[in-house]
Amino acid sequence: MGVHGLWRFMTSQRALIKKYYLHDTKLVIDANNLYYFIQLESGISNEYRGDYHVFADKVKSFFGLLRKCGISPYLVFNGCQQLDQKLNQNIYKAYRNIHAVQKITKGKNAKLVPELGFETFKHIIVEIGIPFVVDDFNVKKNIAMLANEWKCPVLSSDSDFFMFCIEGGFVFLEQMNFPIKTIQNERTGKTITSLYCNFYDFKNFTKMFPGLDITMLPLLRGVSSWRDDDQQRLFANFLDNLEQAPADFGIKITATEKCSITLSLLYWLKNQRSVSEAIGNVTQFIANEERDRAIKIMQDTVNCYKELESSFNMKKYFETGQFEFSVNATNMLKANGNPLPQWFLKSSNRGNVARFCLEVLHQQSLVLYSQVENLEWESSHACSRHIRQVIYGILILHDMDKLPASKQSVEEYDRNGINIEKCEVKPILN
Structure with a gap:
């Protein structure tokens, strides 16, 4: 889903983002995100509804890069949406598709995925032997949990992953052809082939904003979603009345005008003692007749990061192929x-x-x-x-x-x- 401005802010901070040599590790991949990235950002022409052979070559090339660097990928696909959680967003996406069709039929460029693209993607990864699983819901938390169990990174371009404490880090999916670098192991002298990538460690965030509870970050998604026009309108008065973050807020921050709203949100969040207090403070800026809906949006957003879990042990499934269903999971x-x-x-x-x-x-x-x-x-x-x-x-x-x-x-x-x-x-x- 994403938080408005969060990706731009995080990736603009040199103190947060480090260059990293990725090699010889497990890598948990946000599979839906990877699919859309390859379809929309790798130069595939889809005006005739899919150059599937070109797409297949791009997918195989990507996983070939990982294999060269000793990286073992594990793909986790979204399952079903939570009840009513994303209906408005899916309708928004349907309108966006119509606008893309309008452009394409007039000979202009537009981003649109082909109807059979997703099934093609699954067919290709089965063909080349990439392990994958489909989660019950659209829950990024389970991807983060699996990565923490393995102490390995997550690969995605979704800003939602900035909200998790991922011990192995968050690798940015920014380009199809990651630079391949060879480095030398200082202890053994062995030459290592690695992907040269941008890497986020949540511990750098806690150093930059001491005292800010990272577990409250999901509230930002509740009040500042960039894909839901109705939600933007609902919280517009709150955002318009945000106090500007002072100049001394944070440590080693690269401040720009485009990042000012994100900084102001983070400053506001730092001064909230709990989720319930924060929700109460937001609703003061919401019209009485819409407060219940605003409260539900914020509570549902926070809950989708902490309550829902997969009904089965994902780690055990990848390691043994066996399902172990949890009694307590949703x-x-x-x-x-x-x-x-x-x-x-x-x-x-x-x-x-x-x-x-x-x-x-x-x-x-x-x-x-x-x-x-x-x-x-x-x-x-x-x-x-x-x-x-x-x-x-x-x-x-x-x-x-x-x-x-x-x-x-x-x-x-x-x-x-x-x-x-x-x-x-x-x-x-x-």
């Missing part, structure tokens, strides 16, 4: 509140269940993203609606008698012209 529930069976979760965690099936089972809604098409015509997803209805029927029709009448359909969000509209789609079995 399991994925169906829309009627019943847990999904373990045989289904195992198949999902192995990547054998399409993500849209998880969304339908968990929250009975699905956002459909536009392809390159004539926007004056009906959405291209309309031709497969009957097929989706049958899939919905297989997934949830047997639970319908346990749901209220208002919940006996799947909410589809699809393009109508250049707008996104909701449609109630009835599950069927024929």
